[in-house]
Amino acid sequence: MKAYLISIGDEILIGQTVNTNVAYIAAKLVEHNVFVSKTSVIGDNYDQIMNEFKTAYEECDLVVVTGGLGPTHDDITRKCVVDFFDTELVHDEGVLEDIKSLFTKKGRELTDLNKDQALIPKIATPVKNYFGTAPGIWIEKKKKYFAVFPGVPYEMKEMVNDFLVPKVSDLLSGKMGNKIITNVLTTGIPESVLYEKIGSIDELLNGSKMAFLPNQFGVKLRLTIEEDDEESAKNKLLEIEQKLRGKVGRYIYGKDEDTLESVIAKIMTERGLTLATAESCTGGLVSNFITNISGSSKFFERGVVTYSNAAKVEILSVNEDIIHKHGAVSLEVARQMAEGIKATSCADIGLSTTGIMGPTGATGEKKVGLVYVGLCDENICTAKKFTFGDDRLLNKDRTAQAALEMLRRHLLGISYDE
Amino acid sequence: MKAYLISIGDEILIGQTVNTNVAYIAAKLVEHNVFVSKTSVIGDNYDQIMNEFKTAYEECDLVVVTGGLGPTHDDITRKCVVDFFDTELVHDEGVLEDIKSLFTKKGRELTDLNKDQALIPKIATPVKNYFGTAPGIWIEKKKKYFAVFPGVPYEMKEMVNDFLVPKVSDLLSGKMGNKIITNVLTTGIPESVLYEKIGSIDELLNGSKMAFLPNQFGVKLRLTIEEDDEESAKNKLLEIEQKLRGKVGRYIYGKDEDTLESVIAKIMTERGLTLATAESCTGGLVSNFITNISGSSKFFERGVVTYSNAAKVEILSVNEDIIHKHGAVSLEVARQMAEGIKATSCADIGLSTTGIMGPTGATGEKKVGLVYVGLCDENICTAKKFTFGDDRLLNKDRTAQAALEMLRRHLLGISYDE
Numbered sequence: 001m002k003a004y005l006i007s008i009g010d011e012i013l014i015g016q017t018v019n020t021n022v023a024y025i026a027a028k029l030v031e032h033n034v035f036v037s038k039t040s041v042i043g044d045n046y047d048q049i050m051n052e053f054k055t056a057y058e059e060c061d062l063v064v065v066t067g068g069l070g071p072t073h074d075d076i077t078r079k080c081v082v083d084f085f086d087t088e089l090v091h092d093e094g095v096l097e098d099i100k101s102l103f104t105k106k107g108r109e110l111t112d113l114n115k116d117q118a119l120i121p122k123i124a125t126p127v128k129n130y131f132g133t134a135p136g137i138w139i140e141k142k143k144k145y146f147a148v149f150p151g152v153p154y155e156m157k158e159m160v161n162d163f164l165v166p167k168v169s170d171l172l173s174g175k176m177g178n179k180i181i182t183n184v185l186t187t188g189i190p191e192s193v194l195y196e197k198i199g200s201i202d203e204l205l206n207g208s209k210m211a212f213l214p215n216q217f218g219v220k221l222r223l224t225i226e227e228d229d230e231e232s233a234k235n236k237l238l239e240i241e242q243k244l245r246g247k248v249g250r251y252i253y254g255k256d257e258d259t260l261e262s263v264i265a266k267i268m269t270e271r272g273l274t275l276a277t278a279e280s281c282t283g284g285l286v287s288n289f290i291t292n293i294s295g296s297s298k299f300f301e302r303g304v305v306t307y308s309n310a311a312k313v314e315i316l317s318v319n320e321d322i323i324h325k326h327g328a329v330s331l332e333v334a335r336q337m338a339e340g341i342k343a344t345s346c347a348d349i350g351l352s353t354t355g356i357m358g359p360t361g362a363t364g365e366k367k368v369g370l371v372y373v374g375l376c377d378e379n380i381c382t383a384k385k386f387t388f389g390d391d392r393l394l395n396k397d398r399t400a401q402a403a404l405e406m407l408r409r410h411l412l413g414i415s416y417d418e
Numbered sequence: 419m420k421a422y423l424i425s426i427g428d429e430i431l432i433g434q435t436v437n438t439n440v441a442y443i444a445a446k447l448v449e450h451n452v453f454v455s456k457t458s459v460i461g462d463n464y465d466q467i468m469n470e471f472k473t474a475y476e477e478c479d480l481v482v483v484t485g486g487l488g489p490t491h492d493d494i495t496r497k498c499v500v501d502f503f504d505t506e507l508v509h510d511e512g513v514l515e516d517i518k519s520l521f522t523k524k525g526r527e528l529t530d531l532n533k534d535q536a537l538i539p540k541i542a543t544p545v546k547n548y549f550g551t552a553p554g555i556w557i558e559k560k561k562k563y564f565a566v567f568p569g570v571p572y573e574m575k576e577m578v579n580d581f582l583v584p585k586v587s588d589l590l591s592g593k594m595g596n597k598i599i600t601n602v603l604t605t606g607i608p609e610s611v612l613y614e615k616i617g618s619i620d621e622l623l624n625g626s627k628m629a630f631l632p633n634q635f636g637v638k639l640r641l642t643i644e645e646d647d648e649e650s651a652k653n654k655l656l657e658i659e660q661k662l663r664g665k666v667g668r669y670i671y672g673k674d675e676d677t678l679e680s681v682i683a684k685i686m687t688e689r690g691l692t693l694a695t696a697e698s699c700t701g702g703l704v705s706n707f708i709t710n711i712s713g714s715s716k717f718f719e720r721g722v723v724t725y726s727n728a729a730k731v732e733i734l735s736v737n738e739d740i741i742h743k744h745g746a747v748s749l750e751v752a753r754q755m756a757e758g759i760k761a762t763s764c765a766d767i768g769l770s771t772t773g774i775m776g777p778t779g780a781t782g783e784k785k786v787g788l789v790y791v792g793l794c795d796e797n798i799c800t801a802k803k804f805t806f807g808d809d810r811l812l813n814k815d816r817t818a819q820a821a822l823e824m825l826r827r828h829l830l831g832i833s834y835d836e
Contacts, residue, residue: 009631010629010640011629011631011638011640012440012441012444012457013444013453013454013455013456013457014444014445014448014453014454014599014640015440015441015442015443015444015445015446015447015448015454016441016445016601016631016638016640017441017631017633018436018437018438018440018441019436019437019440019441020436022430022433022436022437022459023430023433023434023435023436023437024433025433026430026431026432026433027432027433027434028433029433030432030433035431035432036431036432036433037431037461037466038431038458038459038460038466039430039431039458039459040456040457040458040459041440041456041457041458042456043455044629048455048456070609070630070632071609071610071613072609072613072629072630073619074627074628074629074630106608106805108608108611111610111611111613111614113610113613113614114610131807133610152632152633153633153634154634154807154809154812181432183434190524190526191488191489191490192489192529192531192532192551193526193529195489195490195529195531196529196531201491209492210492211428211429211462211490211492212488212490212492213429213434213435214488214570215435215570215571216572220429220434222428222429222432222434277723279702282706282709283702283705283706283708283709283710283714283718283721284697284701284702284703284704284705284706284709284721284723285702285706285709286702287701287702287723288700288701288702288703288706288814290701291700291701291702291703291723291725291814292701292810292811292814294775294776294777294778294810295778296701296725297725297726297779300701300725301725301726301728301729302722302723302724302725302726302729302733303701303702303722303723303725304720304721304722304723304733305695305702305705305709305720305721305722305723306720307709307714307715307718307719307720307721308715308719308720310719311719311720311763314762315720315722315733344732345729357712358712359712360712360713361715387524389549389572391572392710392712393710394572396706396709396710
């Protein structure tokens with residue numbers, strides 16, 4: 001089954017909205033062996049929408065459209081669907097009930113605008129919207145499938161999981177393939193160095209495919225394996241993974257949906273260890289990543305964001321003389337911050353960050369991008385220097401990632417230096 | 419000038435990468451009066467790339483391609499460009515020098531793979547890459563323009579700012595239009611209520627256009643104004659904005675690139691006020707948003723993430739009996755957290771969050787999505803209840819946004835309740 005994803009909305013074309021929907025839907029479809037051959041973004045324009053519906057419907061088996069279902073005047077997707085399938089709008093009592101109960105739950109009054117959202121194309125099945133008022137639309141015609149979901153990501157996601165995924169699974173039941181796509185996640189090593197360390201790609205892959213996908217958090221290695229049957233594909237994957245681990249294992253922190261924080265959470269929870277963080281330059285980003293993990297309260301004791309020197313001295317007992325002598329951005333202060341948060345929180349491990357994120361803050365020999373990460377447990381108290389770039393938000397991301405990676409390697413006894 | 423954006427990369431089609439590049443490029447082009455009529459995503463597939471190049475080159479004046487320029491075997495965009503323009507690759511000494519100096523700066527050794535990146539299509543101008551090894555490509559032919567940039571966002575962004583934007587400005591000099599696109603940003607009010615409060619759209623707009631763009635942070639109102647000359651467009655915008663402020667002013671926190679944190683930073687810095695945060699459920703997200711603002715160290719004194727009850731008691735002097743009586747997620751604890759962080763930090767304002775982000779943590783009558791935000795200054799100490807949904811990360815975002823909005827309204831003397 002081949003899919004074509006269409007996103008409708010001027011807001012994407014003029015760059016006001018990042019189109020996260022496509023990635024979400026594509027990932028879900030791929031998991032269920034539906035491959036997206038193309039995606040496009042077009043404006044809230046009747047002719048352009050009708051043309052794109054036509055192209056997509058001709059080229060693919062499944063068309064998934066997002067956007068333009070809202071209650072206001074600028075949303076025209078539903079009208080286009082009606083015209084494209086040459087049908088009409090009819091009132092759906094079930095949808096109206098859903099909308100009413102949503103309003104009751106939120107304690108708000110129903111408007112006429114919202115009532116109109118209970119009108120759906122006659123040949124369509126409405127798709128329940130748990131978080132909003134616009135129902136999704138599902139149309140099956142001549143073995144072709146046409147889905148329309150709201151552009152609001154959390155509304156769309158719920159419909160994809162609750163409706164589209166089971167639907168697609170049903171349609172494809174018994175047709176599951178022997179293709180595996182999986183990501184091996186690395187961090188702390190540049191793409192070209194990783195490439196060289198891996199050595200002969202052909203020998204490693206023996207017919208399978210691998211792509212290098214770098215971003216600020218590291219390099220993803222996407223493996224695509226296709227064999228005669230599922231068993232062989234799984235064995236082949238295992239073989240490649242083992243070889244990869246033999247060559248660059250220290251940089252591999254996980255697979256697919258793993259994040260450094262989820263990997264760390266698992267290890268710390270299993271071992272019954274607790275963590276506390278003392279952040280300066282990352283401003284809470286490290287603890288934010290950690291607390292994104294459900295259940296993090298089991299091991300994450302507390303965090304402090306000591307942005308001012310006074311806070312570093314008062315909360316973390318960092319030595320004032322050390323700050324004056326070495327500066328707040330220094331190996332010594334990073335170490336003392338980690339030591340201080342470990343001591344005051346009684347957590348097993350203290351993790352700290354201090355650095356210059358830019359664009360301002362550089363002084364003499366200390367340039368924007370200079371970062372120190374500190375780590376203390378009952379045995380050691382250490383810190384490490386990193387040099388990142390000029391972009392503030394990118395530097396925060398990279399510093400947080402470096403701190404989490406330092407913690408991961410510490411937990412696993414992997415030395416940081418080669 | 420009409421533009422067509424093509425993103426190349428299987429990683430987008432299988433949903434492993436969110437395509438943020440398109441939004442970035444489109445926004446920059448729109449600022450300079452180039453309108454994106456369509457964007458597409460296709461795979462690392464020779465035939466598909468060649469076809470898409472053809473369509474885009476025929477339909478538009480400017481084609482911007484991103485992705486597939488990396489040093490590894492899976493990147494084929496450069497080869498497609500060579501074939502599409504029927505040219506050949508030539509060595510560029512300037513590009514090689516750039517690559518060498520990048521490696522020297524990072525203290526890494528040059529690999530053969532990186533050296534090959536100094537090969538560029540003969541008819542192209544190379545575009546300097548400040549952050550990576552793959553140069554961009556710029557081709558002008560028969561008044562059509564073809565740009566190819568790396569898919570890595572920060573590399574692409576630098577090229578867009580440093581090269582594409584000045585280039586496009588040059589090409590269009592003297593052709594600046596009389597069209598203004600601007601966003602009015604609202605928060606704390608649902609789309610349909612906002613719509614009703616605004617009343618007659620036609621009367622408000624008098625021929626201009628407005629779109630409602632909701633996300634978890636609020637509803638953006640995108641205004642598109644086109645008049646005979648720039649002056650009239652500006653006046654029209656001013657008029658609409660004033661009318662909007664008259665109707666829903668309390669919910670409007672800014673325009674365009676503004677964020678709640680940037681608006682707050684401006685007010686607090688101007689007034690010489692300082693802030694400290696005490697976060698439980700948001701886990702550092704509030705302080706992370708605040709410290710995304712360059713210069714936030716001027717007003718942000720410190721933050722604590724008191725995930726455990728012990729931390730709440732020890733650091734913030736929250737009364738243990740109150741925790742036992744009302745629970746850690748309660749109006750009383752939110753208030754005491756805000757009071758505690760204000761007192762210990764000596765900041766002018768203390769801001770706190772406590773809540774149940776899910777999926778676990780619900781108890782009896784306290785459901786996932788229940789949140790309290792506390793705020794204290796020298797005059798008042800208050801807290802407010804919010805009810806959000808079931809999604810952990812969405813709940814963190816919404817809680818952080820609610821806390822920042824509570825602070826903004828407090829600073830501006832806007833009451834939270836209508």
